[in-house]
Amino acid sequence: MNIIDELEWREAINQQTDAEGLRELTTTKAVSLYCGVDPTGDSMHIGHLIPFMMLKRFQLAGHRPVILIGGATGTIGDPSGRQSERSLQTLEEVQANVEALTAQLKRLFITDGDNQVRMVNNYDWTHKINVIDFLRDYGKNFSINTMLAKDVVSSRLDSGISFTEFAYQILQSLDYLHLYQNEDVQLQIGGSDQWGNITSGLDLIRKKEGSEAKAFGLTIPLMLKADGTKFGKTAGGAIWLDPNKTTPFEFYQFWANTDDRDVVKYLKYFTFLDKETVESLAEKVQTEPHKREAQKALAEEMTKFVHGEEMLEQAKRITAALFSGDIRSLTADEIEQGFKEMPTFTVDKESKNIIDWLIDIGIEPSKRQAREDITKGAISMNGEKVADIEFTVTADHAIGGRFIIIRKGKKNYSLVKLT
Structure with a gap:
């Protein structure tokens, strides 16, 4: 199955800049592609994970992913989805977050093999550009009218937006151009809110490299729960990938408690289970919902992927002990995890x-x-x-x-x- 066909089956494609061209490209060669994350904190949460799971699918299909850590763009702040200016972090805070996210992403996505993930930091090339070169070599290629029309900017015109955040799309476009020229990257993927930034990057590539330059963009649909609320948020806050912020037991329980209306969608998005397995679990949701086999499979796959086999087994032991009342079978550390939110x-x-x-x-x-x-x-x-x-x-x-x-x-x- 072509990777695009798989993503379509998983309902994981929102928009593509050239669907036919991308399908042909991914069929004929191993494509280099990238996805980025800004170091606004020292851990990703499960919402951040969505496009990176798609990046992993490309890797498993034989393509060559590049993960970009926004050491430069993270000092600015992406205005998407926000109605007010971000509080700027110090360079020291950004660097600490860069190191934490790099370690986290390496643990999740770096594997041995010819299609090993490459990691880059946009600070490495951005900090070398002085303000005159930035304005002459890059700013000259952007129309204010076009930039104002982007959703991420137009949604902020009433409340106000600084030049700093307004210029973010130029910096991200510069990233795509740099990776196209130096890493043979031909595809950028991201969340649906990144569409404007992605298309700006494609425009810059074609202005710099010619209208025939083969570069593409693909976004992932915005994920909402069946009740209309934002995915990944709970009464206790975000579900973090860092076990010190969200314990493996809490992580496991989040997925195990998934609504029947959402579980098949999550299995498609987040797990690497094949089509036959997912469809079998989907049938059980309809015929034997009380067994919650789909939820158990989801919780096991996600906890193993993020925290490893040992932490998965620990989460399952805590769950079983709480269900049976066999508390003495748990260690003190497991009790601390399992009863963290209790009086x-x-x-x-x-x-x-x-x-x-x-x-x-x-x-x-x-x-x-x-x-x-x-x-x-x-x-x-x-x-x-x-x-x-x-x-x-x-x-x-x-x-x-x-x-x-x-x-x-x-x-x-x-x-x-x-x-």
Whole structure:
């Protein structure tokens, strides 16, 4: 299957500058293509991942991807989708983010082989251009009328846009020209909001290299959830690729909790499962939705891709333990992941009667209520019911010497940290 055919089946194409020409090009040769990300933070989130998954598909089809880190453009800020100016970061902050994103992207996309991904930083060529050369050699090729008509600019005219952000599309166009001339790059891919920047780059290439220059652009559709909300956002914020920001367990749970209406689309976009497997899972969504096999496959594929096999198995162990109540099977680190968002209390290691201990922590409001819950079997410690009102809680009950998990009723978990 041609890579364009595969992307069409996955419903992953929004716009193309020359669909017929790109299909012919990708059929006849291994194409160099690129996708970029600006270092506005020290980690990507899953929304950033979408075009890079498409880049990976090109790689698997035998093409040659280039990943661009915007060490230069990141100091400016892309105005797309924003109604106000970005706060500029210091050069030191940008460089720290460049290093963090480079390491993250290498871990995800760099593989051995002839079509190994190349990584570039646009600061390397942009910082050499002085302002006179920038205006004469590049600015002269851009029409203000055309730039104003771009969606990313026109949407900001009422609220205002600085010359700095206005000039962003020139810098990104310069990137495409540089990669076309020096890395044989003939295709840029990006999100749907990058269409204006991509077409500006193509215009610059043709003005500099001639109207017959073979260069193309392709964008990915804007992804919204079935309820109309933005993909990748939760009540707790973005889902990050950095395990220190979003734990592998939280990452796994995000995908495992995907709505039935979205799961097939996500399987097509984010996994490398073949058409037959995806269609089989899609059928199960319709016939056996209660088994959530599609969600499990999605969660497993994504967690393994981003965090590796070991972290996937850990996430699955935490999930199974929470479902079964077998808390003692978890390590202290796994408990810290699994109970991160649950009510948390801190106590010292002093031994104490269970009733007094529950009241001191705040899990029970009174001795009468504590006594009643224990007698009825409503209190569990580390997955085991506490039925004796004379039970004494000691430091020995803490898993890994750090945590005690209390469950009140069927679903009310609390994490108790021992100091």
